[in-house]
Amino acid sequence: MLGLVMANLSLFFLLNSSKSWYLKIWGLALISLLSIFQLYSPIFSYESVNSYMTQDSMSSILICLSFWISLMMMIASQGSVKKAKNSPKFFSALLVFLNLILIVTFSMTSILHFYFMFEASLIPTLLIILGWGYQPERLQAGMYMMIYTVAASLPLLVTIMWSGYKINSFSILMNSSLRTEILSADLFWSYNFLTFLIFTAFLVKLPMFSVHLWLPKAHVEAPVAGSMVLAAILLKLGGYGIFRVYQFFNFYSSTLSIIIFSLAIWGGVLTSVVCFRQVDFKSLIAYSSVGHMSLMLAGAFSNSSWGWGGGLVLMVSHGFCSSALFALANYTYEKTHTRSLLLSKGILLVLPALAMWWFLFAVINMAAPPSINLLGEIMIFPSVIFSSSYFILSLGLMSFLAALYSMYLYTASQHGGSPKYIKPFSQLNSTVFTLLFLHWVPANLLIAKSELVFLWV
Template sequence: MLMMIMFLLSSLILSTSVIESVLVLILNMFLLILLNWDFTHTSISLFWSVDFFSYNLIMLSVWIIIMSLLVSLSEYSWNNKNWFNIINLFLLMFLILSFIFKDYLLFYIFFEASLIPILMIIIGWGYQPERLMAGIYMLFYTVFGSLPLLGLVLFYMGSTGQGSMNIYVSLIGYNTWVEIMVMGAFLVKFPMYMLHIWLPKAHVEAPVSGSMILAGILLKLGGYGLIRFLPMIVKFHSFKMKFMILSIALMGGIFVGLLCLRQMDMKLLIAYSSVCHMAGCISVLMILGELGFKGCLFMMVAHGLCSSGLFYLVDIIYKRSSTRSLFMNKGLLNILPNLSFWWFMFLLANLAGPPTLNLFSEICMLLNLVSWSKFNIPILAMITFLTGAYNIYLYSLSQHNNYLFSKNVIKGCSFLNYYILFNHLVPLNIMILSISSFY
């Protein structure tokens, strides 16, 4: 109900055109249905249904879009803000439809349609001329990765006469290439190591709202797609394919963790840390365990809130110092002591400290991976150590030491800044209190 009230208040403030008003009305209808939904009856119709996974990701999408709309209050001029709000509302509509449709083809259509609004945000509101190249990287990586999936979905629907995710036919699974086509489309968007080249470029060139949406929601579409499409592959218990993807994901988490320790751009460091966190999600999905699936969902929700808040923190500093360099922004504790508390809390959540939802999701994933193979223990220990190391590195280098007073004096934060940070941090810490209801 709190989310519904926030969305209504933000829509009243931000909707200034007929198109926005119509979109807000439609989205309010969706939310009224979802907030009162009974999970004992998951099927709405032949094409629509809402279950535990889709419900949580829809609520995450609404929450992050609300934060993005609030950011636009102080970021953009009135004319640009109108267009920005319309694009955000269209993006939210595409996301909700992609999460509630249980038809493979309709899911694919809205899965790909969600790329268009974020591409418009990067190109239209990016900071540097390189934003066009970053948008092209993102578009070509994700579209070419998912084109084989379109052919597979059409073949599946033509062979079986239906495309519902709730009805599985033992038609596909005898070919290794089928497994690659299914997983490739989603591993690019997750993204997995070696398929992540587009992500740092998109984050660096995107505005703060684009980075919040990209890390908070769009990366989670890859995990949701894997959860929905893995049952298509009846013979997915092929050890070679599962072991190869799991090994690349886990070793990639180590390599990206080491890469984070040499970054001087705060935004780039947080972007690479997303790849490191998603490595665990990819690994547990390959095992196909119930505990891993739920741990992956909790990690996606927790990471969406945490990374979105961290990107907003970086933007607060960037707006005041005109740089994201850790070398130029050291000693922020002397200038903005109140903001240092938020840095500490979000980085604590990012390294899975208590009492955040990140901790519970990490425990679920570690238990699943260790129970599958004891040989994962050294790799997981290294990833955990590196996760703590680069978060401590980011905090100590940015908050401690002496501030460079040769720059302009940094002004304080507004109430809106703290309000947006508060609405990222509170759900991240209180959701673990209701964790018993998930089981």
């Protein structure tokens, strides 16, 4: 664990030196491989750890995902960031700063330290959107993201400070039954109110339907690297926080948690329907992310080991799939100079290689085999149905609509008449193939050794 932190710090000096962009990419690739090896020998409990940082299977998986997507961000940003004079150095610094924050966030034993690092991840993301966004509206998108995140996080801070005062400890390692006994002794406290206070921050970060309006706006205005890190890593902070808070408060079901459960499921159906009304590539992919995270939230609130394991698998698979789809949307924009589904027609005729990658990732997005997306849904569906049989209809609709909007995304952009705005003789280069291949391989081959991305072995 500390080795990865030290490696990240050493990488900071490498990325801020005057070395070439490709040397920085190779440095990140080395750190990514080092983090993958950690998955083969993770610590699956909170035993024998120090008082500040620890690591279990869930945190090691998400740390590995963070490094992998950071490498993809560097590769994807070559065309836009690398050309500017002083831009690459600052971009590299922000990327490593974000990595360092994420590693520490996923490794904290103190719930208070976790909260501060959770909030700190907003700063580099905001700077990436403001510094390399496409349009003046990025200022409004950044303001939306900041207000939503900070306002929703204040109730969580109050709850953490209150519980720390009551039990005289902020440690996640403390015996959970003892913590529950102390907290429940306060007659003023009700679990419905507790649900609202502790989960609001994570539901906004996830985001859940009804608090998701900042996400499409941020995605549309963000550069390709900003969209990739938002979808692949920062949305996972919400899911990780929900799992950790469940452990810290030894939480059990309340009336309000059932309402959140229902809102997550039916919100996923509604956002799937909203996808058909989108004409912007990035906006459609952003709304599909809300639908996928709603399914992950349902797994988390099902209070079952299958639901938690499936939720984690879905977080990892969505990280690979959505990151690749945003990269594809960016490459399509570079060729056609538009993100409109109405104007980008017939790419299959002139760029069949790009159309092939669109098809492969649209298939993963609809949870077709052999992707780990399918594995996550197979685990979540029974756990949700066993919680309540009333959710069968909404789960079936969500699965059907996910396949439908993925097909719509592919056919609307790749089929049809010949595109009018495409550059002549601009085929894909080897960098694009490398980036998309490195997304596709783990999203499909991890199913052969799925215990690496589960909560248990």
